[in-house]
Amino acid sequence: MPLGHSRRLLWQWSALAVVSLAIAGVFAGLLVLSRAPGTSESVPWPEDFFQKGLIVHVSLSFVVWFLAVFGALNTAMAPQINGHSRSDIGNFMERISILLFTAGIILILIPAFRNQGIPTLNNYIPVIIDPLYYWGLFLLALGTLISVIRVFKDLNGVVGQSMDEWPLLICAGLLYVTAFVATGMSAEQLQAQPVNYDYNESLFWGAGHILQLVNVTLFLIASSILYRQAFKTSLAGRAFFIWTSSILVFLGLMGLSLFGIFEMEDPLHFSAFTKLKYALGVPVLMMVAALLTGLWRQRTKISWQDPASLSLASALVVFGIGTLLGFFVDGHDTRTPAHYHGLISGINLVFVGLFYVWFLPLLGRPLKPSKVLPVQIILYAGGQLLFVI
DSSP states (O other), X not given: OOOTHHHHHHHHHHHHHHHHHHHHHHHHHHHHHHHSTTHHHHSOOOTTHHHHHHHHHHIIIIIIHHHHHHHHHHHHHSOOBTTBOOOHHHHHHHHHHHHHHHHHHHHHHGGGGSSOOEEEXXXXXXXXXXXXXXXXXXXXXXXXXXXXXXXXHTHHHHHHSSOTTHHHHHHHHHHHHHHHHHHHHHHHHTTTSOSSHHHHHHHHHHHHHHHHHHHHHHHHHHHHHHHHHHHSSOSSOHHHHHHHHHHHHHXXXXXXXXXXXXXXXXXXXXXXXXXXXXXXXXXXXXXXXXHHHHHHHTGGGOOTTOHHHHHHHHHHHHHHHHHHHHTTOOSSSTHHHHHHHHHHHHHHHHHHHHIIIIIHXXXXXXXXXXXXXXXXXXXXXXXXXXXXX
């Protein structure tokens, strides 16, 4: 369990994750008020607030939330030195990581309230064309990168630890670095282009697809931890996680190689990244099969009062439907948002379970049994399922 500095660092990452969701919820309310009769006319809303607020809402509830959970996993799964806090260098790196990440969150909020900047609702990472917003995204990315580098610095300890999920943690880090490099390569090739919707779409198209591999890896890590917390046994052997991680890293490198094969102006560059979704189905189906098999083996032990069991089972249903829809999307109808919401909601459900049954106990704040928690999970899963279907 994290002790001393490590526990405080885990608390800080967890706080950033939860606060980002809370602020996203506030923006959702502001969006409603900005279009509601009465408040839409009486309140002096900033220029293009609805589009800008929507971008901030999506960024906080998806990009920032996922990356903050990634940072928390890096801290929680990182090796300890003699059972205590890590080295001074590691602690310093992680503090800088959290500081940069926090500054990034603040910077992406400000443009929503400024009467300047153009909102672009592009794929993966929507953008407000404002220097503050770009700097905010950069600081978020850099903060996460430093967290990943800190894990790589302690690589020998990570490999030697007892958690079976360590290959997936390393995989997530490698994929994140790949996405970071992909963004840099895109920016380099787009220097002569005007900054507009097409620029942002091209800037994050390749990296956005690679980040989906990171998100899937985080889903696998959280699902495996929930399974172990629920049933006191591992979901699969370490070899399974090594093979799954290897496939995911290979797909990430394949995506990065597309920058050398196609020019960014070439339509094949965009379509090649889109077709990666078919290859991504291989590791996803491997993990879904492992989860289904594991849940079937433990079917007599599944308790719907247990947040771990319930989060895992409901996430598998919602994520599975979202995955299936991904094979049929064409970008022209409601199957596309249904696909995205299914995947994101499935990942959200395992993250919620992770907080309830793993992060909070690690922080010394285990939850007491309650009838409210299962109801909360069921309502969220049911609502998202209705939206997706």
